[in-house]
Amino acid sequence: AGSYHFIVKVKDQYGQWSDDKTMVALTVTPPWWKNNVAYVTYIIIVLFIMWLIITARYRANVAEQANLKEKELSNLKTQLLDNVSHELKTPLSLILAPLESLQKSHKDSDTQQKLAMIQRNSYKLLDQINQLLQLSQRPSTAVKHVTPYAINPVVEQLIEDFTPLFKQKNITFEFEDLTQKTIPIKLELNHTISIISNLLSNALKYTPNTGKVLLQLLTQKQTLIITVSDTGVGIDKEHLETVFQRFTRIDTSNQSGSGIGLALVKQLVEQYGGTIELKSELNKGSCFTVSLPTTQIDETSNLTALAVSKNNNLCAVKSNKILIIEDNDEMRDLITSLFISSFTCISAANGELGLALCKNEMPDLVISDVMMPVMDGYQFIKALRSDTAISHIPVLLLSAKADTHSKLKGLDLLADDYLSKPFEPQLLLSRVQGLLTIREVLNQHLKQQLPALSLTTQLDPQMAQSKDYVFTERVKTTVKEHYQDEAFSVEEFAAALYLSPRALQLKMKALYNLTPSDYIRNIRLEFAQELLKNSELAIGLVAQQVGFNSQSYFARCFKAKYNMSPKQFREKS
Numbered sequence: 202a203g204s205y206h207f208i209v210k211v212k213d214q215y216g217q218w219s220d221d222k223t224m225v226a227l228t229v230t231p232p233w234w235k236n237n238v239a240y241v242t243y244i245i246i247v248l249f250i251m252w253l254i255i256t257a258r259y260r261a262n263v264a265e266q267a268n269l270k271e272k273e274l275s276n277l278k279t280q281l282l283d284n285v286s287h288e289l290k291t292p293l294s295l296i297l298a299p300l301e302s303l304q305k306s307h308k309d310s311d312t313q314q315k316l317a318m319i320q321r322n323s324y325k326l327l328d329q330i331n332q333l334l335q336l337s338q339r340p341s342t343a344v345k346h347v348t349p350y351a352i353n354p355v356v357e358q359l360i361e362d363f364t365p366l367f368k369q370k371n372i373t374f375e376f377e378d379l380t381q382k383t384i385p386i387k388l389e390l391n392h393t394i395s396i397i398s399n400l401l402s403n404a405l406k407y408t409p410n411t412g413k414v415l416l417q418l419l420t421q422k423q424t425l426i427i428t429v430s431d432t433g434v435g436i437d438k439e440h441l442e443t444v445f446q447r448f449t450r451i452d453t454s455n456q457s458g459s460g461i462g463l464a465l466v467k468q469l470v471e472q473y474g475g476t477i478e479l480k481s482e483l484n485k486g487s488c489f490t491v492s493l494p495t496t497q498i499d500e501t502s503n504l505t506a507l508a509v510s511k512n513n514n515l516c517a518v519k520s521n522k523i524l525i526i527e528d529n530d531e532m533r534d535l536i537t538s539l540f541i542s543s544f545t546c547i548s549a550a551n552g553e554l555g556l557a558l559c560k561n562e563m564p565d566l567v568i569s570d571v572m573m574p575v576m577d578g579y580q581f582i583k584a585l586r587s588d589t590a591i592s593h594i595p596v597l598l599l600s601a602k603a604d605t606h607s608k609l610k611g612l613d614l615l616a617d618d619y620l621s622k623p624f625e626p627q628l629l630l631s632r633v634q635g636l637l638t639i640r641e642v643l644n645q646h647l648k649q650q651l652p653a654l655s656l657t658t659q660l661d662p663q664m665a666q667s668k669d670y671v672f673t674e675r676v677k678t679t680v681k682e683h684y685q686d687e688a689f690s691v692e693e694f695a696a697a698l699y700l701s702p703r704a705l706q707l708k709m710k711a712l713y714n715l716t717p718s719d720y721i722r723n724i725r726l727e728f729a730q731e732l733l734k735n736s737e738l739a740i741g742l743v744a745q746q747v748g749f750n751s752q753s754y755f756a757r758c759f760k761a762k763y764n765m766s767p768k769q770f771r772e773k774s
Contacts, residue, residue, distance in 0.1 A: 203228075203229055203231075204226065204227070204228045204229075205226070205227045205228075205229065206224055206225070206226050206227075207224070207225040207226075207227065208222050208223070208224055208225075209222065209223045209224070209225055210222050210223075296319070296323050300316060300319060300320050300323070303316055304316050304317075304320075329461065332395070332399075332461045332462065332465050349385045349386065349387045349496045349531060349534060349535060349538075350385065350386070350390065350538055351383045351384060351385055351386075352384050352385075352386045352393060352418075352425065353378070353380070353383055353384060353418075355390070355393055355394065355397075356376075356378075356397065356416070356418060359394065359397050359398055359401065360374075360376050360416070362398075363398075363401050363405070366405055367405060367414060370405070370408070370410050370412075371410045371411050372405070372408055372410065372411070372412050372413065372414055373411075373412070373413040373414070374413075374414050374416075375413070375414070375415050375416070376415075376416045376417075376418075377415065377416070377417045377418070378418045379417065379418060379419035379420075380418050380419060380420050380425075384418075384420060384425055384495055385495060385496050386425060386493060386494075386495055386496060387473070387494075387496040388469075388473050388493065392469045392472075392473075395465060395466070395469060396427075396466050396469055396470060396491060397416075397427065397429075399462035399463065399465060399466050400427075400429040400466060400489050400491070401414070401416065401429060402462060403429075403462055403463060403489075404429055404430075404431040404433065404487075407431065407433035407434050407487070408431045408432060408433035408434075408486075409433065409434070412431065412432045412433060413431065413432045414429070414430070414431045414432075415428070415429070415430045415431075416428070416429055417429075417430075420495065423494060423495050424492050424493065424494060424495065425492070425493045425494070425495050426490060426491070426492050426493075427490070427491040427493070428488065428489070428490050428491075429488070429489045430486065430487070430488040430489075431486050431487055431488075432485070432486040433486050433487060434483075434484065435481045435482050435483040435484050435485050435486050435487055436479070436481040436483065436487060437481075437483045441479055441481060444463050444479065445463050445464055445466075445467040445477070445479075446464060466489075466491070470491055470492075470493065473493060473494070474493075474494055475491060475492050475493040475494065476491075476492045477489065477490065477491050477492075478490045478492075496531070521543075521544050521545065521565045521566075521637065522544065522545045522546075522547065522562065522563075522564040522565050522566075523540050523544045523545070523546050523547070523564055523565065523566050523567070523568060523633070524547050524548070524549065524555060524558055524559065524562065524564035524566070524567045524568070525537055525540075525546060525547070525548045525549075525567075525568050525569075526548070526549045526550075526551070526552060526554075526555035526567065526568070526569040526570060526573070526578070526581065527548070527550070527568075527569075527570045527573075527599075528550050528551055528570060528572075528573040528574060529570075530550075532570075533548050533550070536568060536599075536629075539626055539629065539630060540630075540633070547562055547564065550573075551573045551574055551575040551576055552569065552573055552575065552576030552577060552578060552580055552581030552584070553575045553576040553581075554575075555567065555569060555576075555581055556576070556581060556584055556585065556588075556591075559585060559591045559594060560588075560590060560591055560704065563591070563594070563707040563708070563710070563711050564594060565594070565595075565637060565640070565711070566594065566595045566596075566597065566633060566636055566637060566640070567585075567594055567595070567596045567597070568596075568597050568599055568629075568633070569581055569582070569596060569597070569598055569599065570598075570599055570600060571598055571599070571600035571607070571611070572600065578598050578600065578611070579610060579611065579614060582596050582598070582611070582614045582615065582616050583614055586614065586615045586668075589668075589672065589698070589699065589700060589708075590700050590701075590704035590705075590707070590708055591704075591708070592668050592669075592672075593668070593669050593672075593708065593711065593712055594711075595617040595618075595636045595637070595639075595640050596615075596616050596617055596618075597616070597617060597618045597619070597620060597629075597632060597633065597636060598611040598616045598618070598619045598620070599620050599621075599629075600619070600620075600621060607619075608621075617636050617639075618632050618635075618636060620632060643667075643669065644711075644712055644713065644714075647669055647670065647673045647712055647713065648712075648713045648714070648715075650670070650673050650674070650677070651673065651676070651677060651713060651715070651720065651723075652723075652724075652727055669712065672698075672708075672712075673712070675698060676698065676709070676720070677724075679694060679697045679698060680694065680720060680721055680724045681724065683697075684721065684724050684725050684728060684747060684748050685746060685747060685748050686748060687745075687748045687749065687750045689721065689748065691705070691706075691717045691718055691721075694717050694721065695717070702717075705717050721748075722758055723762070725747040725748045725749065726747070726758060726759055726762050726763075728746075728747045729743050729744065729746075729747045729749075729755070729759065729767070730759075730763070730770065732746060732747070733767055733770055733771045733774065734770075734771070734774045740752060740755075740756070740767045740768065740771075743755075743767070744756075755767070
């Protein structure tokens with residue numbers, strides 16, 4: 202583009218140039234994208250883009266600051282709710298604790314009525330506090346570790362609890378179970394109860410007398426749908442979204458409430474990847490629909506149904522500890538769910554980790570899978586039985602291998618029982634209870650052999666061949682050889698048995714419910730008793746001969762064990 206001048210001469214046919222010259226002027230117009238208007242436009246566009254970028258960054262920064270401030274305020278509010286709820290629980294517990302004794306000691310009807318009112322409202326307050334605590338908790342990131350269980354018996358129990366309340370208001374309460382099978386879900390049990398009970402409580406509260414409430418349970422593909430519909434006061438359209446906000450109440454009735462329940466339901470449902478929908482029409486009723494994902498159960502879906510059953514006849518104390526070794530996370534959680542209400546449960550993903558837990562935790566019983574990585578069940582039980590410190594622990598092998606050869610292999614390795622998958626949950630519970638009972642009986646027999654002067658012939662000959670009996674004899678022999686040495690310590694005791702002091706402590710506690718130091722003292726007192734009965738030695742010399750370096754300490758220990766002083770015992774003898 203631009204202006205150009207050309208000087209033109211011509212050449213004739215003979216190749217001669219002419220003397221005349223002609224100047225030709227040309228002007229080339231630039232394309233539209235290179236003219237001045239275009240350049241001005243470009244500058245404007247660049248400036249506009251720069252302005253947009255700066256503005257966007259500024260807005261993003263403002264939004265980020267606002268978001269951070271909102272999060273900070275939300276965290277402060279959550280922390281406040283959490284702190285207040287916890288602080289309220291302590292005095293509330295102190296109110297509830299004496300109520301039972303007061304109700305027993307005050308029989309007159311007026312006092313009973315007032316105490317019942319205090320108790321009823323205290324529990325109502327406790328329920329509100331628990332809901333506040335749940336509302337203040339951040340959504341869990343460990344949902345995958347929740348134990349799956351069947352929702353059907355949970356719903357049935359809630360129906361049983363709510364039916365009398367609906368009858369009091371003359372409300373027709375119906376339940377339709379359209380699932381036709383046991384539905385396993387993966388929510389924390391208390392969260393499931395909170396979701397359903399809050400929806401039912403809401404229906405109970407806002408449904409007038411002679412109304413109707415319907416609870417439905419159905420499944421669509423991998424989704425569980427819980428529907429609670431009522432013929433209550435209903436909600437107008439403009440308030441349908443706000444009912445799920447915290448502390449929000451719609452003034453459609455004169456019912457009291459805190460506005461926590463539905464907010465908690467929404468939070469819990471969304472925490473587990475579910476949804477909640479509300480359809481309502483003023484003065485006609487409401488319908489809440491909760492959709493929750495179900496879970497898949499390998500091998501034994503019926504196991505989940507019994508995991509939360511209240512008809513569990515397992516008679517165990519919570520102090521018993523069970524180790525569950527299973528490489529499948531869901532199966533491990535399922536087995537744990539069977540025992541968690543009655544036992545302290547610990548778990549490991551393979552035999553190697555399980556063996557380490559046996560040494561550190563000393564469980565009362567081990568339930569182990571057979572086919573596992575790193576160390577399988579057979580290798581685990583072989584290592585367990587070869588380790589004196591933990592060889593006494595009962596082991597129940599659990600495996601998909603149901604053939605006779607596999608069972609015999611496990612029993613030959615001294616497994617206490619073998620159960621094949623799929624198995625009946627009640628059978629597993631009974632087998633575990635049976636093994637613990639047998640272990641307790643055996644421990645009582647072994648404990649009877651601990652006294653230094655007892656007759657070993659009292660023990661069953663078959664038991665006399667067991668490793669536990671051999672260990673008991675070694676324990677007794679070691680202390681009998683060293684009881685006169687006042688410097689004989691637990692460390693020396695453990696070293697003589699080729700164990701660490703901690704391992705000896707755990708094993709003796711598990712077998713005899715005695716510590717090593719208690720046993721050493723008992724043996725010394727047993728021999729002291731014989732010397733007091735059969736010799737004329739002074740009490741101080743008797744104390745020295747059995748390993749006590751203090752006569753006063755010896756006298757205290759003797760009286761604590763035999764309920765009389767050494768002098769009184771000698772006089773009585």
